Amino acid sequence: MSRSKVYALLGLLPFAILITGFLLAPLVNMIYQSFQSNEGTFSLEQYINIFSDPFYLQAIKNSLMISIISATVAIVIAAIGGYSISRLSNRENKVMVMITNMTSYFEGIPLAFSFIILLGNNGLFTLLFSQLGLDIFSQFNLYSWIGLIVVYIYFQIPFAIMLLLPTYQGLKMEWRYASNLLGGNSFSYWVHIGIPILLPGIIGTYTILLANSLGAYATAYALVGSTYNLLPLQIGSLIAGDVFLQPHLASALGVVLALIMIVALWINGRVMRKIRRDLD
Template identity: 35%
Template sequence: MPDLTTTPQDPAARGGVLRSLTPWAGLLPFAAYTLLFLGVPVIAIVVGALQDPDTGAFTFANLGIATSGVYAKGFVTSIQLSIVTAVVPGIVGLLVAYAVQTSRSSVLKRAVSTASGVFANFGGVPLAFLFIATLGSSGMAVGWLKALGFDPYDHGFSLYTFTGIALVYMYFQIPMMVLVITPALEGLRPAWREAADNLGASSWQYWRIVGIPVLLPSFLGSVLLLFGSAFSAYATTQALTSGSLALTPIQIGSFLNGNVLSGQENVGKALGLGMVVIIGAVMVVYSLVQRRASRWLR
């Protein structure tokens, strides 16, 4: 009988196992990063949101507080602000991207692409200071308007209200829309327009039958992406309003700074859980829309 304990392993089999594991090896760093910086915090938020801070017992009281009163108003205001600063920049960004894409100037395309990349990533306290120095009550542009006899602050405008914050968000939301919608515009093949012209279709018929159906999934996906970006923004609004505007990220920041009532230490985690649920739902819809849009980008 052969000695099975001393039989060497087949080199071909060993090589096949290594080849099958090699593609997954590249995912290990990403998986570890995701688990450490996304999975662990989400688990901590879920556990804390359902835990009594005094006894550690399971409770829904934190969720009840987080979905009522001023905290419910914070969710409503945050969603309203995110919708406004997603839809309006989405439409404006689409028009700008289309105008640039149809231009024959390669210099213009490169300049707009570079500028959009810079503006889309400019935010936080520096952006707040930029708008305060420009459109604040003593800002440069407001001073010019006052010299012309028109004070916007006497006519209901204020940089520190919902309207002012929405205006500030559009500064980086429109360039972001230009960046994310440009690949979809590039997916509109010139051959489709030529075929429509050869068949006698008008410009409106081309857009109604071909252009809009092709762009719509990408447009909706881009708007959802802008919604998520606006919904989670914190530093710019905090620097402008100092918490006077009821927004969920600012309310969570207040809990992190220790401004809590006794027995409500975990309400901030409940607010965070609410944001995770909303952003998760948005990302699921975004994934479904992008799956449909990707068929036209191949």
């Protein structure tokens, strides 16, 4: 082995230690703990409890529902917003990308706290519109299922826009000109050229949004606490709750959550390969 390769491997050693210590080791331990019974013996007890208990099945269902709804709404808004940003002038585009980039990192407890200040029961906008005699937010409850979906959609949109912008930059104006010269209009351009090119990026972004919302914990916990039955909240309560601590069951729920994400990524990969074959 050459000296340059040895130096390169030594340079990767800290990264390998970091990945092993903070990613692989906890993952292996979580899988191992999920196959342990409450008495510490090897067992499928935790998985049997999950798939036989309606409470945990409801948590899985609720997490999937909020992820699908928020990701679907966010991808539609982000697709339109991302295209609009890509059509701006160079200076305006940089400003909007900077704002979107900063907004995409605004999530978790700070985001929930901001929504409480603005749209909570005694929030700024809630009281302001109430004083003006407008009942815009009188029927809106931030601490409800709808409120949780709204907050999820909010932090998903800028994240999706940042992922979609490189895809929109791949659209070339020459293709539109060629379509127009051949007698096509805007509708035919998008149907035969624009959408087929953008579709792989949109589907890939949608899958990432699903995984992102499935694993969201801090925002939901800060906003609704344990009021709603979501998979990440149940995992948190089982390993850091005030009453019952069940780390083995929490590990099994974590494995189930990871498997759902893996299945989503696998489906995304199959769809992407089919789309690429059709385009070729």
